[in-house]
Amino acid sequence: MPLGSEDALLARLTRHFPTGHPSLLLGRGDDCAVLRSGGPFCVSADLFLEDVHFRRRYFTPQEAGYKALAVNLSDLAACGARPTAFTLCLGLPPDVDDDWLEGFFEGMGRLAAQQRMVLAGGDLARADKIHVSITVWGDASGPGGFLARGGSMPGDSLFVIGSLGLARVGLAVLEAEGRAALDAWPAACAAHLTPAPQIDAGLTLARAGVNGRPPTLMDVSDGLARDLPRLLGGTAEHGGLGAEIVLPEGLLHPEVVRHARLRRLSPVGQAFLGGEDYALLGACAPDLLPALHAALPGMNTIGTVTATGRVCCNGEPVPENAGFDHFAHPA
Amino acid sequence: MPLGSEDALLARLTRHFPTGHPSLLLGRGDDCAVLRSGGPFCVSADLFLEDVHFRRRYFTPQEAGYKALAVNLSDLAACGARPTAFTLCLGLPPDVDDDWLEGFFEGMGRLAAQQRMVLAGGDLARADKIHVSITVWGDASGPGGFLARGGSMPGDSLFVIGSLGLARVGLAVLEAEGRAALDAWPAACAAHLTPAPQIDAGLTLARAGVNGRPPTLMDVSDGLARDLPRLLGGTAEHGGLGAEIVLPEGLLHPEVVRHARLRRLSPVGQAFLGGEDYALLGACAPDLLPALHAALPGMNTIGTVTATGRVCCNGEPVPENAGFDHFAHPA
Numbered sequence: 001m002p003l004g005s006e007d008a009l010l011a012r013l014t015r016h017f018p019t020g021h022p023s024l025l026l027g028r029g030d031d032c033a034v035l036r037s038g039g040p041f042c043v044s045a046d047l048f049l050e051d052v053h054f055r056r057r058y059f060t061p062q063e064a065g066y067k068a069l070a071v072n073l074s075d076l077a078a079c080g081a082r083p084t085a086f087t088l089c090l091g092l093p094p095d096v097d098d099d100w101l102e103g104f105f106e107g108m109g110r111l112a113a114q115q116r117m118v119l120a121g122g123d124l125a126r127a128d129k130i131h132v133s134i135t136v137w138g139d140a141s142g143p144g145g146f147l148a149r150g151g152s153m154p155g156d157s158l159f160v161i162g163s164l165g166l167a168r169v170g171l172a173v174l175e176a177e178g179r180a181a182l183d184a185w186p187a188a189c190a191a192h193l194t195p196a197p198q199i200d201a202g203l204t205l206a207r208a209g210v211n212g213r214p215p216t217l218m219d220v221s222d223g224l225a226r227d228l229p230r231l232l233g234g235t236a237e238h239g240g241l242g243a244e245i246v247l248p249e250g251l252l253h254p255e256v257v258r259h260a261r262l263r264r265l266s267p268v269g270q271a272f273l274g275g276e277d278y279a280l281l282g283a284c285a286p287d288l289l290p291a292l293h294a295a296l297p298g299m300n301t302i303g304t305v306t307a308t309g310r311v312c313c314n315g316e317p318v319p320e321n322a323g324f325d326h327f328a329h330p331a
Numbered sequence: 332m333p334l335g336s337e338d339a340l341l342a343r344l345t346r347h348f349p350t351g352h353p354s355l356l357l358g359r360g361d362d363c364a365v366l367r368s369g370g371p372f373c374v375s376a377d378l379f380l381e382d383v384h385f386r387r388r389y390f391t392p393q394e395a396g397y398k399a400l401a402v403n404l405s406d407l408a409a410c411g412a413r414p415t416a417f418t419l420c421l422g423l424p425p426d427v428d429d430d431w432l433e434g435f436f437e438g439m440g441r442l443a444a445q446q447r448m449v450l451a452g453g454d455l456a457r458a459d460k461i462h463v464s465i466t467v468w469g470d471a472s473g474p475g476g477f478l479a480r481g482g483s484m485p486g487d488s489l490f491v492i493g494s495l496g497l498a499r500v501g502l503a504v505l506e507a508e509g510r511a512a513l514d515a516w517p518a519a520c521a522a523h524l525t526p527a528p529q530i531d532a533g534l535t536l537a538r539a540g541v542n543g544r545p546p547t548l549m550d551v552s553d554g555l556a557r558d559l560p561r562l563l564g565g566t567a568e569h570g571g572l573g574a575e576i577v578l579p580e581g582l583l584h585p586e587v588v589r590h591a592r593l594r595r596l597s598p599v600g601q602a603f604l605g606g607e608d609y610a611l612l613g614a615c616a617p618d619l620l621p622a623l624h625a626a627l628p629g630m631n632t633i634g635t636v637t638a639t640g641r642v643c644c645n646g647e648p649v650p651e652n653a654g655f656d657h658f659a660h661p662a
Contacts, residue, residue, distance in 0.1 A: 025371055030480050031409035031549050032373035034471055040356055042363035045418035045466060047454040052422075078362035087376035089420075089464040091383075123378045123464075133420040133454075133464030135376060138363070146365050148357055218362050 006124060012101065013119070016109035021118030023084050023139075033120035035085060039141030044075035050130040058174045058181075061103030062110075063193045064130075069108050071221070072136040073115065073197035074278040078219040080147040080206025081138030083199060085120040086112070088134055091127025115199065144206035147217040149231050152283040156216075156305040158243055159289075161201045161298050162279025164224060165252065165271030166191040169259040188255045195278040202280065204295050208288055215284035215292075223274035224281065225318055228311055231281055242308035245318075247272065251300055272313050337455060343432065344450070347440035352449035354415050364451035366416060370472030375406035381461040389505045389512075392434030393441075394524045395461075400439050402552070403467040404446065404528035405609040409550040411478040411537025412469030414530060416451040417443070419465055422458025446530065475537035478548040480562050483572060483614040487547075487636040490620075492532045492629050493610025495555060496583065496602030497522040500590040519586045526609040533611065535626050539619055546615035546623075554605035555612065556649055559642055562612055573639035576649075578603065582631055603644055 019027035026034035048068040050056060059067070069086065076083050088108075092101070112119065117136070140146035170192030173181035182189045198219075205215050220227045224245075232241040247268050249257060260267035283305050284292065293299055311318045350358035357365035379399040381387060390398070400417065407414050419439075423432070443450065448467070471477035501523030504512035513520045529550075536546050551558045555576075563572040578599050580588060591598035614636050615623065624630055642649045 026477065026479055031406040032375040032412065032469070032477075034371050034373050034410065034477050034479075036371055037368035040365050040367055042365050043416070043418060043451050044363040045420050045453050045464075047420045047422060047456045047464070049422060049456055049458055049462075052456050052458065075362040079365065081363065085374070087374060087466045089376050089378045089466075091378060091380060091462065120374050121466075122376045125378045125380055125383050127380055127383065127462070128459055131378075131380075131422065131458070131462055131464075133376075133378070133462075135418045135420075135452075135466035137374075140365055146357065146363075148365075149361050 009101070009124060013105060016105035017112060017119035019118070021085070024118050024120065028119065028121055033085075035120060035137070038139065040146065041084070042076055042079045042081040042138040042140045042146055043135065044072055045133070045135040046072045046075070048132040048134065056130070058178045059193060061100045062107030065104035065107030065109075066111050066194050068132040068134060069111050070195055070197050071278060072134045073111070073199060074195070074219040074221070076136055076138035077198040077202035078147070078217050078280060079138065079140060080144060080202045080217065081140045082142060082203060083115045083117045083136060083138045085118045086134055086136040087120055088122035088132070090122065090124050091129070091131030092124065093127055093129055096130060142203065142206060144208065144210040144214060147202070147206050147209065147214055149216055149218045150233055151213070152216045152232060152241060152305045154241065154305055154307040155286070156283040157286045157289055157301050158245065158281070158283050158303045158305060159292070159299050159301045160220070160279050160281050161198050161296060162277060163191060163253050163256070164220070164277055164279060165256045165274045167195060167276045167278070168223070168270065168274055169256055171276065172259070185255050185259070187253055188259070192276065195276070197278065198280045201296055201298070205282065205292070208284070208292055208295070212288070213285055215282045215288065217280055217282035220274060220277045220279045220281045224272050225274070227281060231283065232305065240309055242306040242310045243303055243312070244306055245303035245311065245313040247302055247313055251302070268314060272318065340432070340455060344436060347436035348443060348450035350449070352416070355449050355451065359450065359452055366451065369470065371477065372415070373407055373410045373412040373469045373471045373477055374466065375403055376464070376466040377403045377406070379463040379465065387461070389509045390524060392431045393438030396435035396438030396440070397442050397525050399463040399465055400442050401526055401528050402609060403465045404442070404530060405526070405550040405552070407467055407469040408529040408533035409478070409548050409611060410469070410471060411475065411533045411548065412471045413473060413534060414446045414448045414467060414469045416449045417465055417467040418451055419453035419463070421453065421455050422460070422462030423455065424458055424460055427461060473534065473537060475539065475541040475545060478533070478537050478540065478545055478613075480547055480549045481564055482544070483547045483563060483636045485572065485636055485638040486617070487614040488617045488620055488632050489574060489576065489612070489614050489634045489636060490623070490630050490632045491551070491610050491612050492529050492627060493608060494522060494584050494587070495551070495608055495610060496587045496605045498526060498607040498609070499554070499601065499605055500587055502607065503590070516586050516590070518584055519590070523607065526607070528609065529611045532627055532629070536613065536623070539615070539623055539626070543619070544616055546613045546619065548611060548613035551605060551608045551610045551612045555603050556605070558612060562614065563636065571640055573637040573641045574634055574643070575637055576634035576642065576644040578633055578644055582633070599645060603649065
């Protein structure tokens with residue numbers, strides 16, 4: 001069934017994305033939406049492109065819609081912000097039909113509803129491939145304000161919330177086997193298809209900093225090898241911070257270990273390269289750890305910030321820029 | 332010269348888009364930007380896609396960068412908002428080189444600087460064609476607040492600010508002749524390549540409503556025939572408002588008249604169909620007109636809101652949906 005007119009498509013959108021929201025003064029359908037604001041807000045924008053970030057071959061439309069929004073929410077989580085609204089720009093090729101779009105809106109709408117976010121605007125156009133571009137807003141006026149990457153100090157404890165390397169395994173097996181891979185690699189496939197944004201953990205971490213030096217925080221989207229130096233503000237070349245990472249194999253998901261062993265690779269090395277995990281990575285003063293571990297059972301400490309200007313993992317130096325560069329390695 | 336890594340590209344971006352801005356608490360380079368907010372803000376998002384919205388064949392990179400942002404600013408103008416910030420998502424094919432990108436950032440950066448906007452974030456990825464997706468926001472906390480489409484009343488005067496139909500002529504001649512068309516159709520080509528967002532006019536109109544019923548306002552992006560019913564909130568089928576438009580040929584740009592005559596078409600009819608003019612269209616109580624005409628020399632009254640539920644232009648009824656539908660007529 002071919003897509004109808006722009007108006008029909010907008011009617012479909014409205015069914016999945018209600019327009020009422022406490023922070024909305026003027027909803028979709030005007031030139032702009034108008035949002036109320038109670039203070040500082042966080043903003044992030046991400047692309048989600050067919051055959052670059054996802055493939056229709058093994059993403060259901062629901063999963064594609066879900067993930068397109070989830071990767072943006074991960075950025076809000078990394079700032080300790082509470083999601084409020086988003087805009088959606090959508091380029092659609094002629095072979096996308098009503099059923100696909102219905103599923104896509106359903107998957108995205110369910111996540112938006114769960115996070116109490118309103119779709120504040122967007123645009124639609126024809127394109128050669130499915131092209132999703134989302135900008136999200138979040139409220140950063142809660143207790144503790146927002147969290148940033150900068151400000152780690154030597155002696156700080158490094159922690160992660162979420163799996164390392166699992167999404168990378170999911171990508172590899174889905175590319176190789178399509179959805180048949182879900183049988184043998186269910187957790188890895190889920191980590192790639194429907195990553196869970198760590199919004200609640202981000203809010204908890206923001207509150208933890210309210211009476212002292214707040215944690216530093218970011219989301220791990222390009223792998224620990226590439227993202228950790230970013231948290232530390234650049235390492236050797238900036239005469240800056242380093243890290244001693246202790247990443248025991250026991251901390252890794254069994255599917256990560258099994259996948260690496262099958263390929264005769266180091267499970268820890270693979271987890272360190274990671275990519276698209278959307279885990280949170282942060283650092284905090286060690287005296288914050290007991291309260292954080294109690295509030296966040298999924299949190300794992302993985303090492304210590306140093307003043308050495310270089311990153312070591314299990315005693316081995318890690319080369320910079322070992323992770324994933326969307327531009328250097330086009331899909 | 333091929334593009335460098337993502338980091339090199341970000342360095343290039345930074346040269347054209349400075350990160351400091353009064354409303355920015357945390358700039359680019361973190362997971363989110365954090366913005367200060369003094370009250371309600373307007374949000375809009377638009378796609379600007381190669382071979383849908385622009386062609387490299389006749390857009391210089393500077394013009395493409397300028398227009399990608401300008402079409403978004405037009406939405407802020409239509410709400411009477413003052414631009415503050417934007418996010419930029421960019422998909423780039425392998426045949427875009429450093430020189431093209433430099434020009435693109437230059438054109439966009441110049442407009443951003445002129446409007447005192449900060450680039451708050453974004454994303455980059457490989458794509459098959461150039462894909463630009465921008466979300467803008469603007470401050471709506473000035474005197475008069477924001478303007479919306481709804482609220483026109485029978486007897487209100489309809490007005491436009493900007494040319495009608497000129498950009499449509501520009502598109503036609505550029506498609507037919509490429510940049511050679513600039514010789515014979517300079518104004519029409521400029522209207523398509525570098526449309527001027529009517530930010531100052533929008534702010535003036537917002538202030539005009541501070542002590543009474545504010546004007547209604549929208550930007551004409553799909554042509555008057557399609558957009559006027561939107562301003563009126565749907566016409567016949569909703570038992571709603573109509574309009575009597577008086578559009579003398581003398582109000583049209585000479586290039587619009589000349590182009591229609593060459594094709595033996597009605598200049599007024601062509602101007603009414605329009606498309607991508609990014610003019611402002613609004614309605615206000617007639618007693619506001621003298622002050623508005625004094626403040627906005629480029630404003631033209633073009634008719635009156637009626638209670639008839641249908642739109643007439645120069646005495647002829649205009650069929651609904653006669654304008655431009657991005658989905659019904661893919662480029």
